[in-house]
Amino acid sequence: MNKSDLLNLYNLELEELLKKSADFMTNNIEFCSLVNARNGKCSQNCKYCAQSSYYKTNIDAFPLLDTETVKNAAIDAKKHGASRFAIVTSGKTPDESDFDRIVEMIKEINKIDGLNSCASIGILNEEQAEILADAGLTRFHHNINTCKSYYPEVCTTHTYDERVNTCRLVKKYGMELCCGVILGMGETVEQRVEMAIELAEIQPDSIPINILMPIPETPFENYHDKIDEENILRTLAIFKIANPKSVLRFCGGRMRLSEKHQELALKYCVEGILTGNYLTTTGKKPEDDIKTVKKLGKTLLCTTI
Ligand code: SF4
Known part of the structure; x- marks a missing residue:
């Protein structure tokens, strides 16, 4: 589907548009959460x-956790029903020493019966992939965050192409790809459509949808x-x-939607939820979330912590 087709759809009556999206939905909702x-x-x-x-934001910085701590967190997650455990x-x-330690952590997680490993550790080179x-x-997991045409307004220390290259390497080496965006950063409607098309070219298995939660002291604070x-x-x-085979996943900022709109999204467009807290914001x-899934008559596919 091209840009003008998608723009025409975008401007349909909302109910009609949501019904078209519902044609591509399963009845499942997947859960995951991060560490x-x-x-x-x-x-x-x-x-x-x-x-x-x-930026002078109010967060507690800490270096990479040790392998034992991550392993224990993974064991604990498994006890609570997790089937996937993510290192973020x-x-x-990652610098060389952090990368070696992360690989060690992944191997430890994989030794835990029934637990899959997941990672979100930034831009990769071919050897690292x-x-x-x-x-x-x-x-x-590696987001494009926004479309190529808007990327320079969001970040100037790395490029959109570096991000897409990491996504391609992930797929080249046979790993599943989770790749999404942050909405509400000042992009136009056309640029939202561009994001949908660019994601369709990348073909992620899962598309995390974040809605900007403005952080005080960052350039987007207002x-x-x-x-x-x-x-x-x-x-x-x-x-x-535009991405009928990918699972759209509600992530940070979904609390900006009312309960009613969150439910509409889960009914017509979204088949995954990152539950619990996010990296620097509360979820x-x-x-x-389980109550909402039941209320909508959906099937909870798996629990991932
Ligand atoms: S999103 Fe934040 S942590 Fe990730 S590269 Fe940009 S500034 Fe760094």
């Missing part, structure tokens, strides 16, 4: 991010009104129509 293994002190200047060292770190790319695949990593609830729903529908308790 922050390294926080803050990032060399990059992403204008939305609490972890960038360019700040930074453009191959090492992660050889270590048995099942899924890698970006509270760059997207409204109806336009969030319209964008989700367009993403689903919803898994128990509350």
Whole structure:
């Protein structure tokens, strides 16, 4: 589907648009959640991010956790029903010693019966992608964040193309790819459609949808009104129509939607939820998300912590 087809769909009556998106939905909802293994002190200047060292945000920075701590957290997650455990770190790319330790952590997680490993550790080179695949990593998370035409307004210390290259390496080495966006950073409707098309070219297995939660002291701290609830729903529908085989996953910022709009999104466009807290913002308790899934008559596919 091309840009003008998607723009025409975007401008349909909302109900009609949501029904078109629903044609591509299963009745399943997947849950996952994350563990922050390294926080803050990032060399990059992403204008939305609490972890960038360019901005004086109020976060507790900490270096990479040790392998034993991560392993114990993984064992604990398994006890609570997890089937996937994700290591998430700040930074453009892991330095050599952090990378070796992360590979060690992945191998430890894979030894735990019934637990899959997942990682979100920044931009990769070819050698790193191959090492992660050889270590048995099942899924890698790396967002494009916004479309190519808007990327320079969001970050100038690395490029959109570097991000897409990492996504391509993940797929080249046979790992599953989780790749999404942050909405509400000042992009136009056309640029939301561009994101949908660019994601369709990348073909992620899962598309995390974040809605900007403006962080004090970042350049986007006042970006509270760059997207409204109806336009969030319209964008989700367009993403689903352009990416029918990918699971759209509600992530950070979904609390900006009312309960009613969150439920509409889950009914018509979204088949995954990152439950619990996010990296630097608060989310919803898994128990509350489970109640919503039941209320909508959906099937909870798996629990991932
Ligand atoms: S590279 Fe990641 S951690 Fe660093 S500023 Fe950008 S989004 Fe934040």
